[in-house]
Amino acid sequence: MPDKIYGSKILITGGAGFIGSFVVEELLKYEPEKITILDNLCRGGLENIKTFKTNPKVEFIEGDIRDLPLLEKCIVNKDYVFHMAALRINACAANPKEGFDVMIKATFELADLCIKHQIKKVIYSSSASVYGLAQHFPTSETDNPYDNQTFYGSAKLWGEQLFRSYKFMYDLDYVALRYFNVYGPRMDTDGKYTEVMIRWLNCISDGTTPLIYGDGSTTMDFIYVKDVAKANVAALLSDVTDEVFNVGNGVETSLEQLLSILLKVNDSILIPEFKEENTVNPVSRRLADISKAKVMLDFEPSVDLAMGLNELSQWYFEKKAFTV
Ligand SMILES: NC(=O)c1ccc[n+]([C@@H]2O[C@H](COP(=O)([O-])OP(=O)(O)OC[C@H]3O[C@@H](n4cnc5c(N)ncnc54)[C@H](O)[C@@H]3O)[C@@H](O)[C@H]2O)c1
CATH class of the missing domain: 3.40.50.720 (NAD(P)-binding Rossmann-like Domain)
Known part of the structure; x- marks a missing residue:
């Protein structure tokens, strides 16, 4: 084939x-x-x-x-x-x-x-x-x-x-x-539509408080x-x-869980702050049936969220070191 x-x-x-x-x-x-x-x-x-x-x-x-x-x-x-x-x-x-x-x-x-x-x-x-x-x-x-x-x-x-x-x-x-x-290396780090993961990585890098808009219960299905x-x-x-x-990936992850995994893979003890949601998000849940x-x-994803966030973080910090 x-x-x-x-x-x-x-x-x-x-x-x-x-x-x-x-x-x-x-x-x-x-x-x-x-x-x-x-x-x-x-x-x-x-x-x-x-x-x-x-x-x-x-x-x-x-x-x-x-x-x-x-x-x-x-x-x-x-x-x-x-x-x-x-x-x-x-x-x-x-x-x-x-x-x-x-x-x-x-x-x-x-x-x-x-x-x-x-x-x-x-x-x-x-x-x-x-x-x-x-x-x-x-x-x-x-x-x-x-x-x-x-x-x-x-x-x-x-x-x-x-x-x-x-x-x-x-x-x-x-x-x-x-x-x-979709997430991973080469995600936009400074564009207008910067993804939440990159904003949180910025917080981890700067030691500032990561913000969660809403109660953190919105879910997504992240694929590497x-x-x-x-x-x-x-x-x-x-x-x-x-x-x-x-x-x-066929796995539902809330924003709060996402941040917690991201903090864990980066050995960070930052505490998030919850803020009132400033935009109406009409999609509060995502979970794919991938059968x-x-x-x-014959396709099945092979990278779980912790592995993928680890690779994303490595890429982010390498890029940051290179541009400083
Ligand atoms: N990233 C996600 O989570 C996601 C989710 C669902 C679907 N998609 C789809 O996957 C595809 C790739 O997305 P991505 O995340 O890599 O986005 P991206 O913006 O990084 O890539 C799209 C590319 O298309 C180019 N492009 C845009 N308009 C163009 C034009 N008029 N002529 C020539 N090139 C043009 C951009 O320069 C960019 O390099 C897109 O069709 C997107 O809608 C992405």
Whole structure:
């Protein structure tokens, strides 16, 4: 089965991003002929691709997926496409018009070009956001998406449905992956949408009080970024098509538990302070049912939260030491 990747040509949109850069590293293990990354670096960055920037198998193109001629140039002669370029949930909310252009219009153009250039399979990065606050826990892929309230979630769902319709109309093979809460090295440390883990690592580093907004009972299903990369490769290697899969750890962790594990792996005795929640979070719970990916993709996450937070912390402190 790994022969599918050996000698193949692959495009990864958003390949300089947090998750995309790990997908490139995972794919390189299977010796493709060429991996082309198309990324406009609006997030992500060259730092993310430094482990493979000089690898002759990797071509980095700084450009926008909304640039149609460029997108076509990147798709011509490819075997497979990983479509990962996207705006973050808050960026979509702040600018829905840009959200439409990047998440919907460019995804439509990409799908059309995949038909035109006979791409063998597309792996589409979707999100647990499509569920909104899910109806059932653990949440399986059959939960309906009508409780999603975000533009981002609606755009991801539209992408899934676009690929489903193109499979039906044009026989374009695809798999969509609904990632839950992805964390790990290369997470954004200073961007506008800095994740809570990084804020808490800043507190551990500075010895300041970590804040928990709300009562800390909000839960998430955290999955380590290298496991997400493996799920992407499993989706490509398998013969499964026209399916959507949850990609989570299948473990529900509250914010309070998350902080406690993070403090423990860093030998920190900081005491958190609880603050009134300043935004309304419509999604108070996340827990993935991951049995479908186990059965159909033979994919199971292998990194538990303590192990993953340990690697994240190591990366964080190395990066900090390097930039001081
Ligand atoms: N991180 C998570 O927890 C999570 C959860 C669910 C889904 N996802 C999805 O996974 C994918 C990868 O997410 P990530 O966390 O690596 O995000 P990221 O922001 O680190 O990576 C996305 C990359 O896409 C690039 N990009 C954005 N708009 C572009 C455009 N118009 N043209 C070219 N490149 C563009 C960015 O520069 C960035 O490098 C995205 O589709 C995201 O929606 C992520």
